[in-house]
Amino acid sequence: MSLTIALDLMGGDDAPAIVIDGAALAHKRHADVDFLLFGDEAKVRPHLARHPALAAMPLVHTAEFVAGDAKPSHALRQGRQSSMRLAINAVKEGRAAAAVSAGNTGALMAMAKFVLKTLPGIDRPAIAGPMPAGEKSAIVLDLGANVDCGVEHLVQFAVMGHVFARIVLGLPEPKIGLLNIGTEDLKGNEVIRGAAAMLRASPLNRDFYGFVEGTDVTRGVVDVVVTDGFTGNVALKIAEGTAAMYASFLRQAFRSDWRAKLGYLLARPALSRVRAKLDPRRYNGAMLLGLNGVVVKSHGGTDAVGFGHAIDAAVELVRAGTNDRIIEEMTAVAGRAAGAPAAAVG
């Protein structure tokens, strides 16, 4: 089934080049996916010229774009003709099945929430993204959209993460963990303990592992990590930073003398597999879950390979009917929590 993805060509540190090159990479993988392009014609044409298939796709010109450092509220008021906003509008109007942008996350979330609204049963959309977790990866949410969260928000995040892991990652029984500072029942604050109690009383209890600590996340103890947007954002960036620091120490070590240099040459193929496992581009494509529409945020500093993966994620979310599954599961959880007979989840 062919589908159309709206692309904000102007978002990201190296836009529009990486967006267009990334779209070309994704297009090779998904020949039946078309793009609806939004950007500044004069700036994007030279890049489109490198990819005849893309150059033939519809381009909506706008000279406006959302600056990387724009305040979300300002972008919402002043950016009505921006490439980002027009791409989101295309989803709202049914001209595209999803929108992908590497631009300002706060502005993207604010616009998407304003234009698309949230799914029934969801109060606040969340940013969900993968983090390396042992030999696999875990989906973590929220990664920064909601700084302060209540019990019901964490429960909604658990539902959205659970659906994402089942449908998009294909895990039949994804384990959900609530990020905490200890695994004992009394750890954390009232919000976290309240969310744990609500999850235990819901049909999600079957896949609810309980509290997890930071070291459990990186060991891959659970598939879905639920947390508020402040903690999730810090966790993501500490993990990124620690991996980068480790890599930098290794580079220094391998340069330190001739033995180490020779050792590096011999071990290089094996080491490049480690690097590939931890490549942040593999973990690109944060999903804005809970919106009445599919919007994917690519990392602003990504390259074309990373942007291509963000498009892949959008295609998967649409094809899997993720939003319908979220509505179903949320209904079951809310029904049980309200004391009503709950539908089976699974």
Place this chain on the structure above:
Amino acid sequence: MSLTIALDLMGGDDAPAIVIDGAALAHKRHADVDFLLFGDEAKVRPHLARHPALAAMPLVHTAEFVAGDAKPSHALRQGRQSSMRLAINAVKEGRAAAAVSAGNTGALMAMAKFVLKTLPGIDRPAIAGPMPAGEKSAIVLDLGANVDCGVEHLVQFAVMGHVFARIVLGLPEPKIGLLNIGTEDLKGNEVIRGAAAMLRASPLNRDFYGFVEGTDVTRGVVDVVVTDGFTGNVALKIAEGTAAMYASFLRQAFRSDWRAKLGYLLARPALSRVRAKLDPRRYNGAMLLGLNGVVVKSHGGTDAVGFGHAIDAAVELVRAGTNDRIIEEMTAVAGRAAGAPAAAVG
């Protein structure tokens, strides 16, 4: 100047062996430091027998100890004769200059707060500890004592971390960062923005860097990272877990084929320097800052080397007069914040 350190021999996963062996290591470095030992005589004597210098030091027998999984409130009520509590009492009564324990952190904090109280101007003690930060380390607080924090608590943590970095780490102008999910003024919640405003209005402004993100912490942008105990604890454990995951990937890679194995043998000396840089034992010894007395928490899972470093930290805190410096700096900050003429800080 000789001084006495009270040791809880019964706290930690491998107590009393690692505590006693660690004390022996520290004693070799600090011949003028005596220990006052608290523990179960029958259990500790066989270990003391390995170290004649320690066997000659005063031992207070108690069969009680705080279990690793005891609730702090329970330990506080029921553990009045525990080795942990008696070690803290010794500080209160002036028989020891500091107490060191590898036991239950929550119980240690609860007991220390109850027995020693807080320093003038400090509402809540914080757990402070080092995290790897580029080529150096940063002191991070709070690491878990205070799950929910207000503006004034974060400001007090900043003062305590600043003094620690100046006095114990010997940094003349330690840069302070407030951990946030972005560096723009509008990021975060009201508490964090309020703390930033208060620090800017205080004499600490000179050394206040502003907001830092997780990736700034690991790059060593600041020397002191201020955050609430929930976020700090998650950050610490995510960093630990990420480093452990990276190390495990490397071990696998170096075992994957003969080229990699040979490469490892050649690069081993250089690689062992990387391992030493990230050795969690080097980052052992969390300080309970803000108490009217010096209490150091060693990691519960540490070995003798790690426990010895925790004792070193206690000795440094006492000799540097850390608590007097905290009182001075807090007075200056509170005075300025209240609109009164502030004393010079520095």
